[in-house]
Amino acid sequence: PLVEDGWYIIEADRLDGTKVDIFRGGASVNFDKPDCVATMYTNARWRKLMMNLWMRDLSNWRLPYARYLTRQWNGTHGGNYRVSGFKIYFMLEQSLPDGEVRPPEKVLLWTHSCL
Numbered sequence: 001p002l003v004e005d006g007w008y009i010i011e012a013d014r015l016d017g018t019k020v021d022i023f024r025g026g027a028s029v030n031f032d033k034p035d036c037v038a039t040m041y042t043n044a045r046w047r048k049l050m051m052n053l054w055m056r057d058l059s060n061w062r063l064p065y066a067r068y069l070t071r072q073w074n075g076t077h078g079g080n081y082r083v084s085g086f087k088i089y090f091m092l093e094q095s096l097p098d099g100e101v102r103p104p105e106k107v108l109l110w111t112h113s114c115l
Contacts, residue, residue: 002095006104007037008050009089010069016080022073031091031106054090054109062088066112074114085113 009031010023020026023040034040041047052058053065066088074082088110094102 002051004092004094005037005051006054006090006092007034007040009091010086011089012073012083012086014080015082015084020083022069022083022086026077031089033091033093033104054092054107059109062110063112066110070112070114082114084115085111087111 008023009021009029011029012020012022014020019029021029038047041050049061049065053061066086069086070083077083087108090107090109091104092107093104096102
């Protein structure tokens with residue numbers, strides 16, 4: 001198993017003032033662990049990309065990913081449903097060797113302005 005694992009929340013500000021999670025298709029923002037994290041990813045390639053995105057050594061991938069998210073979301077949503085910016089959070093779960101369970105740690109990876 002991975003020593004470091006987790007899930008993403010991408011908290012976006014729509015132009016109408018609503019906060020939505022654009023990683024979950026515009027659902028309300030919820031930092032709780034999903035029932036099945038694996039279902040959050042379209043396929044194994046997206047899972048691999050996202051599991052690497054949070055690592056410090058690969059932080060240079062965050063800006064291109066944020067630009068991609070902006071194009072994808074605002075390209076398919078008009079008016080006040082467009083997003084003006086977002087924050088990418090990784091909810092880090094660490095597996096400890098002694099079986100200790102730690103609560104997930106909310107890690108802010110990126111703040112992006114779409115305007």
